Amino acid sequence: MDLRSKIRSIPDFPKKGIVFRDITPLLLDKDAFRYAVDQIVEHYKDRQVTSIFGAEARGFIFGAAVAYVLGVGFIPARKPGKLPYTTSRMDYALEYGMDALEVHNDAIKPGDRTLIVDDLVATGGTAKAKADLVEKEGGIVAGFAFVVELAFLNPRKKLEGYEVLSLISYDSEDSE
Template identity: 55%
Template sequence: MDLKKVVREIDDFPIPGISFKDITTLLQDGKAFKYSIDAIIEDLKDKNVDVIVGPEARGFLMGTPVAYGLGIGFVPVRKPGKLPSEVESYDYGLEYGKDTLEIHKDAIKPGQRVAIVDDLLATGGTMGAAAKLIEKLGGEVVSMQFLIELEELNGRDKLPQYHINSLIKY
């Protein structure tokens, strides 16, 4: 299936010069959404994954059906102040500033094999931060799965130690 045909591109959003990849059109297309989730599950099925981690917010949309399909749990990674229990935090740099991600301290057990699932791989900053949080808790990141990869931003190059699978490349 050519998934690019069901992803809407919006030029000059959110700022001039950016071509935004809108996945809501793919999510609305039951066949394309199922195909995408099934393709990620297929890539993960022999990796002995214990838990799926999804960064806020579109990682929730992609990661939870993958976890369900594999019959394993899902762990959210969120922006500060969104998780109700004790958290582990990780600050990371952005092109113009910094950001922080948080995960519950008890969400990943030492030795668990983790796959991170998100909608988009761009510069790799969010994925690198999520991986650091998982590793800080003793988990092993065995795969990173994406619906879309923006190849010109070279995010993959910043994550060479991880297995990366992306279904659509721009």
């Protein structure tokens, strides 16, 4: 299936010069959505994954679906202050500032083989922070699975040493 045809490109969003890769058409197409989830599951089904880590908001969509099919737990990561229980936190640098993610401090058990799932990877900084959070809690990163990779931003450099699966890769900002 041509998943790339299900990604809408929106120029100059959220700011001028950026091409936003909108996954909404893929989510609206039941066959495309199922295919994307199935491709991730097929790749990781024999890797002894014990949990799926997904960050709000779009990581919840794909991560929860993959967790359901694999029959494993789902770890929701949220922005600070959004989770009601004691949390573990990872701060990370953005292009223009700092951000952070939190998980409940009992969500990741030592030795858990956690697959990090998200809709898109750009520079890899946020993805690396997710891996750091898993490892800080004693978990093992079983790999990364992304629907879209902006390869021209070289995210794999920050994710070196980890297995990375991307279903769609854009080699330039302008590529369709």
